[in-house]
Amino acid sequence: MMFDLRWLAAAFIACAGTTAIAQEFPARPIRVIVGPGPDIVARIIGQKFTEAWGQQIVIDPRPAAGGAVAAEAVAKAAPDGYTLLLSSASYPINAALQIGTTDVIKDFSAVALAASAPFILMVHPSLPVKSMAELIALAKKRPGQINYASSGNGTPPHLAAEMFKVAAGITIVHVPYKGAGQAMIDLVGGQVQMAFAIVSAALPQVQAGKVRALGITSLQTSPLAPDLPTLSQLGLAGFDVRGWNGFVAPAGTPRAVVARINAEAMRALKQPEIVQRLKTAGYEAAAENSPEQFADFIKSELAKWTRVVKESGAKVD
Numbered sequence: 001m002m003f004d005l006r007w008l009a010a011a012f013i014a015c016a017g018t019t020a021i022a023q024e025f026p027a028r029p030i031r032v033i034v035g036p037g038p039d040i041v042a043r044i045i046g047q048k049f050t051e052a053w054g055q056q057i058v059i060d061p062r063p064a065a066g067g068a069v070a071a072e073a074v075a076k077a078a079p080d081g082y083t084l085l086l087s088s089a090s091y092p093i094n095a096a097l098q099i100g101t102t103d104v105i106k107d108f109s110a111v112a113l114a115a116s117a118p119f120i121l122m123v124h125p126s127l128p129v130k131s132m133a134e135l136i137a138l139a140k141k142r143p144g145q146i147n148y149a150s151s152g153n154g155t156p157p158h159l160a161a162e163m164f165k166v167a168a169g170i171t172i173v174h175v176p177y178k179g180a181g182q183a184m185i186d187l188v189g190g191q192v193q194m195a196f197a198i199v200s201a202a203l204p205q206v207q208a209g210k211v212r213a214l215g216i217t218s219l220q221t222s223p224l225a226p227d228l229p230t231l232s233q234l235g236l237a238g239f240d241v242r243g244w245n246g247f248v249a250p251a252g253t254p255r256a257v258v259a260r261i262n263a264e265a266m267r268a269l270k271q272p273e274i275v276q277r278l279k280t281a282g283y284e285a286a287a288e289n290s291p292e293q294f295a296d297f298i299k300s301e302l303a304k305w306t307r308v309v310k311e312s313g314a315k316v317d
Contacts, residue, residue, distance in 0.1 A: 025081055025257050029056040032247070033074050034086045035067030036155070040281045041115045041245040042086045048268035049261075066154055067091060068100030075107040079252035081261060084111065087248045089156045089241075092298060096305035097154050097316050104302060108248040110295035111258050112265040115283035116244035118218035119160050120202035121231065122211040123194045124187060132214045132234045135194070139170035147173045149187050149195040151180035154316040159305060160196040160217060160241045162312040167236045187211060198243050199224045200282025217241040224284060246286070246294055258291050 030049065032042045039059050046057030062070040067090045077083035085108065095104040102108075121132065127146075129135040139146050150158035153176045165172055175192050177183040180201055187195045188210045196217065203225060206213040216228045219240045231239040247265065249258060266288050268274050275285045289297075308314065 025260055026053050026055045028082065029058050030082050030084065031058045031060050032084045032086055033060045033062055033070045035070035035088065036063045036090050037088055037243070037245075038281075039086065041278070041283060044274060044277050044281070045114055045247075045265055045268050048271070048274065049264055052264050052267070066094055066099055066152075068094060068102070071100055071102045071104075071107075074248070074250055075102045077250050079109070079250040079254075081249055081253050081257035084247045084249055084261070087246050087298070089243055089301065090154075092301040093154060093156060093159050093305045095302055096159075096309045097314070099154060099316060105295075105299060107251050109251055109253045109258055110291050110298055111247040111249055112262045112291065113244065113246040113286040113289050113294045113297060114265060114269065115246075115278050115286055116218075116242040117199050117224060117283045118216040118222050118230075118242050119157065119196040120199055120206065120216055120225065120228065121164070121194070121196055121214045122187065122202055122206065123214060124190050124192070125209070125212050126190055127193045127212075129214070130212065132231060132236075135214060136168045136170055139168070139172055143171040144173055146194060147175050147192045149175050149177060149183035149192040151183050152176050152178060154314075156241070156243055157183070157196045157198075159308055159314060161194075162314045163239070163241060163308045164196070164231070164236070166308065166311045167239055196241075198282065203282075222284065224279065224282060244286075245283070246298075248298075255291075262291050 032046060034042055039061055042059050049057050062073060070085060071091060074083055074085040091104050094100050123129060123135060129138050148161045150161060180197060183195055184197060184201060186192050188205060205211045213228055215231045215234050216222055216225055217231055219230060219232050221230060269285045278285050
């Protein structure tokens with residue numbers, strides 16, 4: 001009986017310790033490591049963390065190796081909530097392509113999905129198509145003769161095009177660039193015929209008439225581009241590709257700490273000011289979500305991109 005009581009006492013002490021940690025958190029600055037892509041979501045939400053907690057949020061960009069460097073730094077950090085990763089679609093894509101040494105599921109604790117943005121399917125105006133159906137028909141008529149630009153091997157725009165290729169049953173040729181800027185320049189210049197680009201980068205070129213938008217890649221019409229139909233609505237049922245950002249912590253971070261960060265992120269995302277700032281930056285604020293729901297979302301992303309890589313034969317050279 002004494003043995004059982006000792007275990008009970010130990011469990012009580014551990015529980016009390018975890019509660020105390022959560023109540024004291026955060027007691028010092030929090031570092032948010034950012035891999036590939038912009039850090040604007042971390043800065044917008046981080047400002048609200050600072051206002052709520054009175055602690056500085058240090059943004060630490062580490063874009064090298066497609067985010068592998070950032071992921072490894074967070075995976076190896078102390079699991080105490082003071083080091084977070086601004087996760088994105090790049091990480092399940094990296095896992096599907098076997099880039100990096102971290103496990104996107106086992107090495108991290110999901111905290112909160114913060115924002116997302118669809119991609120726009122664009123073509124150069126010289127391409128004689130004005131709809132997705134016409135583009136697919138032309139690609140079938142000219143297999144291997146239409147080139148698409150991406151911001152690099154293994155990036156979300158690359159895999160979005162590979163997913164499109166599989167879903168449409170067409171053969172198009174990948175032309176990778178060292179960054180989204182150069183890819184857009186060559187699309188506008190007509191050196192390549194089509195591309196997928198995040199809505200914030202694509203819309204100015206569409207509105208200027210330099211490229212033609214055929215649709216967006218989210219399942220539902222986006223408030224960021226309300227006049228554009230989704231590829232799913234246009235005939236590729238279930239086509240859903242979004243750029244997204246969320247916070248993850250090292251695996252083993254106390255659940256109470258994860259819950260505290262999640263709760264503050266959800267409070268921030270309900271504020272009209274934050275919703276508008278995200279929209280101005282080209283993002284939709286995420287709907288309310290729990291750490292468990294975000295973890296399930298990451299698992300679904302990994303499954304999706306693993307399937308796309310297998311079906312398309314996409315590789316990183």
